[in-house]
Amino acid sequence: MGAGAPGGAGGGLRTSLSGLTTRGRSFLAAGIAAAACAYVLGQGALLRVGLLLALLPLICVYALHRTRHRVSGSRRLTPERVSAGAEARVQLRMDNVSRLPTGLLMLQDRVPYVLGPRPRFVLDRVEPGGRREVSYRVRSDLRGRYPLGPLQLRLTDPFGLVELTRSFSAYDTLTVIPRTEPLPPVRLAGQASGYGDGSRRSLALAGEDDVIPRDYRRGDDLRRVHWRSTARYGELMVRREEQPQRSRATVLLDTRSTAFEGAGPDSAFEWAVSAAASALVHLLEHGFAVRLLTDTGDSVPGEGGGGFTSGGHESAEAAGLLMDTLAVVGHSDGAGLSRAHDAVRGGGAGGGFGAARGEGLLIAFFGDLDEVQTELAARMRQRTGGAVAFVLDSATWAGRPAQAHALPPLEQRLGRLRDAGWTALAAPPGTAFGELWRSAGTTALGAGAPGGRA
Incomplete structure (x- = not known):
C-alpha cells in the first residue's frame, strides 16, 4: 500500500x-x-x-x-503478483484531513503504457474528515515489474482558467510473472518423488535440516531424551524423529541471446520462460527442493544450502523469489553454457548439486545449440540422477527453413543428448508444455529408466 x-x-x-x-x-x-x-x-x-x-x-x-487542501492519499494493489494476462485491482483512497471542504478534484494515477490507459477520476466536494474511494484494473500480457504512481491530484477553478497538479511521493510495484499451466504427475528418469518412496532417513545419522537434537517440548516421550546434549546445554534435549528426505531438482533456463530469435508473448524465449515457471511450480507442489539455474551460472535461491529451497515457510518465500526472478529475466550476453555446466557439476557458482552423490533431477530448456554447446549440455547429464531437456529451434519458431542457420539438424542435437542419457524432446511452436511434460514421462518409461513421480 x-x-x-x-x-x-x-x-x-x-x-x-x-x-x-x-x-x-x-x-x-x-x-x-x-x-x-x-x-x-x-x-x-x-x-x-x-x-x-x-x-x-x-x-x-x-x-x-x-487554498489549503490538506489531503492524504493511499493505494492498495490486489494482488501484488499476477500472471501475465491476468488482472490486478488498484484501489485509491483520498482523505480530507483539513477543517475545510475541498472543491472539485481530479485524481490521476501514473501507470506504464503496457498496463493500459492512465486512469483519471473526478471527485466532487469532499467534506472535512471525509474520504472517497475509487478503483481501476490493470493488465499486462508482458511479464516484468511495473511501477504504479506517484498519485497526482489536480485542482481547478470553476471557470477552468487555472489547473494545479500536486504529486504524492509513494508508489507501488506490480510484478507480472510468467504464465504457468498445471502439469500432470509423471514418472521421470532417475528420480524419486519429492518426499520419496522409501527415502526416509534418520536425522541422527544424516539430517537434512539439523543434526542437533531439539529442545524438549511438553508432551515429548521421555525415552527420546538425548542425555549427552542435555548435560551439555543444561536443559532437556530430545532426539529428532525420522523425517523424509527431500529430493532435489534443478531447472536450467538457457537465456543466451544467440540461442533465441524474436520477441513478444509468442516468442520462443517467452515459451521457455513460461515452461520453466510451470516446471518449478509443479516440482515445489510435489515436495521437491528446487533451484533455478541460468546459463550464466547464477542460482536462485541464493547460495545458502547449495542454492536449493528449504521446507515450510522458507519454501513459500523461495517460490515467490523464483517467480519474481522469472518475471524480469532477460537475454544474457553469454555465448556458451560453460558456466552452467560447471554449476551443475558442482564447480560453479551454483554448486552443491549432489556432485559427489549423483543426486537430483535436472530439467533444462535449451535454445539453439551448436556442436560445442551440444557437447557441453550432454556432459551435464553425468552428475545427475535424471535429466530431461526441451530443445527449441529458433528457425522453426521464426517460421524459416531449418537450413536457414548454420547449426546441426535438430534431430542430430536431440540424438546426441539422448546418447548421453538425457530424455530429450523438441519443443515446436504452438505446443502446450503439459503435453511435452507428459511425453517426457512416457519416453522415460519407454526407455526403461527407473524413476518416481514428479
Missing part, C-alpha cells in the same frame, strides 16, 4: 501562475489587448471589459494559491 500527502495545495505564486490553462492565458491576453486598445481609443467601457478579462484568471490563480 502506498500513502502520502502533498501538503497544502498552495506552493509558490509563480508556480501557481504557470498553472494557467489555455483558456486562462487567452482571457489574460484578451484582457491586456482590450485594455491597451481602450487606452489608445479612449473608450472607458472597453477598458472595464479588458480589466475584467485580465483580472479574472489572476483572481483564480490567487484563490487556488491561498
Whole structure:
C-alpha cells in the first residue's frame, strides 16, 4: 500500500501562475489587448471589459494559491503478483484531513503504457474528515515489474482558467510473472518423488535440516531424551524423529541471446520462460527442493544450502523469489553454457548439486545449440540422477527453413543428448508444455529408466 500527502495545495505564486490553462492565458491576453486598445481609443467601457478579462484568471490563480487542501492519499494493489494476462485491482483512497471542504478534484494515477490507459477520476466536494474511494484494473500480457504512481491530484477553478497538479511521493510495484499451466504427475528418469518412496532417513545419522537434537517440548516421550546434549546445554534435549528426505531438482533456463530469435508473448524465449515457471511450480507442489539455474551460472535461491529451497515457510518465500526472478529475466550476453555446466557439476557458482552423490533431477530448456554447446549440455547429464531437456529451434519458431542457420539438424542435437542419457524432446511452436511434460514421462518409461513421480 502506498500513502502520502502533498501538503497544502498552495506552493509558490509563480508556480501557481504557470498553472494557467489555455483558456486562462487567452482571457489574460484578451484582457491586456482590450485594455491597451481602450487606452489608445479612449473608450472607458472597453477598458472595464479588458480589466475584467485580465483580472479574472489572476483572481483564480490567487484563490487556488491561498487554498489549503490538506489531503492524504493511499493505494492498495490486489494482488501484488499476477500472471501475465491476468488482472490486478488498484484501489485509491483520498482523505480530507483539513477543517475545510475541498472543491472539485481530479485524481490521476501514473501507470506504464503496457498496463493500459492512465486512469483519471473526478471527485466532487469532499467534506472535512471525509474520504472517497475509487478503483481501476490493470493488465499486462508482458511479464516484468511495473511501477504504479506517484498519485497526482489536480485542482481547478470553476471557470477552468487555472489547473494545479500536486504529486504524492509513494508508489507501488506490480510484478507480472510468467504464465504457468498445471502439469500432470509423471514418472521421470532417475528420480524419486519429492518426499520419496522409501527415502526416509534418520536425522541422527544424516539430517537434512539439523543434526542437533531439539529442545524438549511438553508432551515429548521421555525415552527420546538425548542425555549427552542435555548435560551439555543444561536443559532437556530430545532426539529428532525420522523425517523424509527431500529430493532435489534443478531447472536450467538457457537465456543466451544467440540461442533465441524474436520477441513478444509468442516468442520462443517467452515459451521457455513460461515452461520453466510451470516446471518449478509443479516440482515445489510435489515436495521437491528446487533451484533455478541460468546459463550464466547464477542460482536462485541464493547460495545458502547449495542454492536449493528449504521446507515450510522458507519454501513459500523461495517460490515467490523464483517467480519474481522469472518475471524480469532477460537475454544474457553469454555465448556458451560453460558456466552452467560447471554449476551443475558442482564447480560453479551454483554448486552443491549432489556432485559427489549423483543426486537430483535436472530439467533444462535449451535454445539453439551448436556442436560445442551440444557437447557441453550432454556432459551435464553425468552428475545427475535424471535429466530431461526441451530443445527449441529458433528457425522453426521464426517460421524459416531449418537450413536457414548454420547449426546441426535438430534431430542430430536431440540424438546426441539422448546418447548421453538425457530424455530429450523438441519443443515446436504452438505446443502446450503439459503435453511435452507428459511425453517426457512416457519416453522415460519407454526407455526403461527407473524413476518416481514428479
